[in-house]
Amino acid sequence: MRFDIKGNPSYGEVNVDLAPNETILIEPGAMSRMSSNMSSSFQRQGGFFSAIFRKMFGGENFFLGKYSHENGGSLTFAPSVPGAVEHYQLSNNNLNIMAGSFLACTPGVNIKAKFGGLKALFSGEGAFLLEASGNGDLFFNSFGGIIEKEINGEFIVDTGHVVAFEPSLTYKISGMGNWKSTMLSGEGLVMTFSGVGKIYLQTRTIDGIASWLTPRLI
């Protein structure tokens, strides 16, 4: 499979050339154009309960759109919100993705919703996150640009801005310094990551634009 990500950070979209019988699984509704020969169907990702769980808690769909053709073909997909698209190569390792950020993967990748623990309730990302594992290509998206950062030691991220992180990183939720700076900095709670690994951050949040827009709507 050959892919090409274009339009980042404002309008990321992915062009994919599929070889004969190669398959890609895409979030429902994300296909924007394709060669006419391409056949589309749907597939449940993982077991029945895992799919239900992912739908209820992971902010994702029960089924994924499945695209392939015996002669191959090309296809373009884009997320629902404007922003960046990022690729991650899985080779028997895991990546944690925030609920709702999944865009597409190749069939060797498994996506599961998992409970992030009580601290996840305060992360601004929902209590559940998605765990991608297996082998293959994974695409995820953000609202706004995506910043990739190698962490070695400690790193602070505002809640709501994490898109994905490698499981070698752990985080805890805390305030910014003392209670005064926590309340007045406008940041509220932050996530302090520690360990060695990669993290992907989004420069904007969809909740942020929604609350900015709300008082301006008539």
Next chain:
Amino acid sequence: MNIKIDSEGAFGSAVVELEPGEKFVSEAGAMYRASSNVDIEVVSRKKEGQGFFGGIAAGLRAMMAGETYHLSSYQAGRGPGEVGLAPTHQGEVRKVEIGSETWICSGGSYLGSSAGIELDTQYQGLTKGMFSKEGLVFVKASGQGDLLVNGFGRISEVAVDNGVTIDNGHLIAFTDGLEYEIGKAGGGWISSMMSGEGLVMKFRGQGKILVQSHDPSRLGGALGPLLPPRKG
């Protein structure tokens, strides 16, 4: 006349440089700046030989195409002048040369055109219009000159040789002569609905299509639930 795409990417716009006497039209409200020697006039969409009611009908048809009832016309008086045009929503602006090719813009994609271009509306038929999400009426641009279109997100050009399927909500414009039909994305209706695409536009023939990377109604679907309920 010289048209510069002023800024690319998230917030595209265009600057049209006019020689004395040259004319450019755009949808009403698209101008955001103009030099002081440019005469700005509101014109009806009436064509030569059409009467008063012909102009009204043309305006109403344009509204069916998601365009404004009137057009704005810009003409440079003494000395050269320039007009800056920008669409309402974010996204790219693209210049298309009309001459050997005639282009058809989906509802809301037309931004402006030079005086040599004749604009006409083209009814898409009830079934196509209802299901394509692109409007009942399209705008046909023929003649000789430059056309400006706008899209939500990135604009890409796609060549149709062996047929191309476009998800509804992504079409900006296509060359005259291409045919399309509304159909299901996959093998069966169930798989089309379950794969989340539902209906798509299947293009056939030889020609080009301009598409936008993002579907505004999907952004609406993502943003809508986060906004407070609104009356009416």
